[in-house]
Each structure stands twice: as structure tokens, then as C-alpha cells.
Amino acid sequence: DIQMTQSPSSLSASVGDRVTITCRASQSISSYLNWYQQKPGKAPKLLIYAASSLQSGVPSRFSGSGSGTDFTLTISSLQPEDFATYYCQQSYSTPPLFTFGPGTKVDIK
Amino acid sequence: QVQLQESGPGLVKPSGTLSLTCAVSGGSISSSNWWSWIRQPPGKGLEWIGEIYHSGSTNYNPSLKSRVTISVDKSKNQFSLKLSSVTAADTAVYYCARNGVYSSSWYGSIGYYYYMDVWGKGTTVTVSS
Numbered sequence A: 001d002i003q004m005t006q007s008p009s010s011l012s013a014s015v016g017d018r019v020t021i022t023c024r025a026s027q028s029i030s031s032y033l034n035w036y037q038q039k040p041g042k043a044p045k046l047l048i049y050a051a052s053s054l055q056s057g058v059p060s061r062f063s064g065s066g067s068g069t070d071f072t073l074t075i076s077s078l079q080p081e082d083f084a085t086y087y088c089q090q091s092y093s094t095p096p097l098f099t100f101g102p103g104t105k106v107d108i109k
Numbered sequence B: 001q002v003q004l005q006e007s008g009p010g011l012v013k014p015s016g017t018l019s020l021t022c023a024v025s026g027g028s029i030s031s032s033n034w035w036s037w038i039r040q041p042p043g044k045g046l047e048w049i050g051e052i053y054h055s056g057s058t059n060y061n062p063s064l065k066s067r068v069t070i071s072v073d074k075s076k077n078q079f080s081l082k083l084s085s086v087t088a089a090d091t092a093v094y095y096c097a098r099n100g101v102y103s104s105s106w107y108g109s110i111g112y113y114y115y116m117d118v119w120g121k122g123t124t125v126t127v128s129s
Helices: none
Strands: A004-007 A010-013 A019-025 A033-038 A045-049 A062-067 A070-075 A085-090 A104-108 B003-007 B018-025 B034-040 B047-052 B058-060 B068-073 B078-083 B092-106 B109-119 B123-127
Touching: A004 A085, A010 A019, A019 A033, A019 A085, A019 A104, A033 A062, A033 B109, A045 A062, A045 B092, A045 B109, A070 A085, B003 B092, B003 B109, B018 B034, B018 B092, B018 B123, B034 B109, B047 B068, B047 B078, B047 B092, B058 B068, B078 B092
Parallel strands: A010 A104
Antiparallel strands: A004 A019, A019 A070, A033 A045, A033 A085, A062 A070, A085 A104, B003 B018, B018 B078, B034 B047, B034 B092, B047 B058, B068 B078, B092 B109, B092 B123
8 A cells, every 4th residue: 555644744924924744655656646635614625736737726826846756735725715734645556546645733832 | 736635423432434525626526546544533634534436446455445435426516535443542633645646657568647636624523422
């Protein structure tokens, strides 16, 4: 099975900061990588699919990059509404087994 | 705009069967989408449970496969989850979601990129006597 890891597990940042979250797969998953944002008590929200494609309606300050085993989610200028937990997810496995990373919590410094 | 709503008992006894339904509104369950169940134990991360297509085809997480059944009711535009022999470890928020898909061709081959683009609000299920 493909295992997903994320780093850091948590970070503290200020409004306006550039934030980078890393996701690593235990084997190559090409670009089959999605990113979600989850706020407390809410369902996850899709931000990025296929490693770098921005979901409709998601602000352009969010971007994704990477392929193979190493991926990055970047928030170019952190906004108050961005404080949340972020999860990566692989969709490479056949038959399907959508594995999520453990999450990265972004909170206020 | 497609919306999903989970429903079902919030409390299930140990060794019993958890049963949830996800109602699809604003769209048809017979569209070219797969439909998933995902869960999240309190304070923990997300776990994909399985998915179903309107034809009835299913894929399950191997870690839960022996206890999971996902079914579809096209007449009611909904799909359902049954998880048997539950224990306290099955206590979680259960989400249903739509699997979106993006296709991209690369040197003559086509890749299908799946993601969960529409989510229900989630329903909390507690396993306790």
C-alpha cells in the first residue's frame, strides 16, 4: 500500500506569510495527488487536484507542485480564513485506495 | 449544484451494524461519477472507506472490506453504507462525497485523476453500549 506523510505536522504563521506544506508518497504516484483544507467541525474542501490544478472557486494564493514522490502546497500570502488543517491524498492506487496524509495544522502565530 | 446529506443513527451498539444513507440533490446519482464514503475518528485524520458507481460496482478499502457494504438506490437518488461488527474504534464522523474526475492525455495515453469535489456535512456515529 502507498503511505503518505506530511511535514510539518503543525506550524504557526502570521497573516501575510508564505506557507509551504510538504507531502511525500512511499512510492511514485506521478501527479495523482490532491490537497484538501479542513476547518474545525466542517467537511474537507478540495483545493488542488492532479498535483497542480486549482479547483474552481479556490483563491489563486493556493498552489500545488510536484510529481513522483514529493509534493508541495503553497499559500503565497496567508489570510485569516486559511487557518485550518491541510491534507494531501493520493489517487494513484489500482484498484482505488484513496490514502490521505496525516494532516498539517496551520495556526496563528 | 450537487449537494450531499448524510443520515442515520448517531449511536450504534458494539457488535452491531452501522447504517448510513447519503441523499444526492441537485444532480443525478446516475451521472458519470463514483460516490465515496470517508470517515474521521475524533481528533484524527481521514480514512477512505469505499466507493460505488451507479451500476452497483464497488471498491473498498482492504482494511475494512470484510465488514463494509456500499449500495446504491437510483430510484431514491441515494447511496448507503453498512459497516458490521462495529467497535469503539469505528466511532467517527462519516462523510459521503462525490468523486470528480479529470482526464489528461500524455504521449497517447490517458490518465484519469480522481478527487472528492463535493462533500456532505458529515454525521457523527458513536459506538457505545
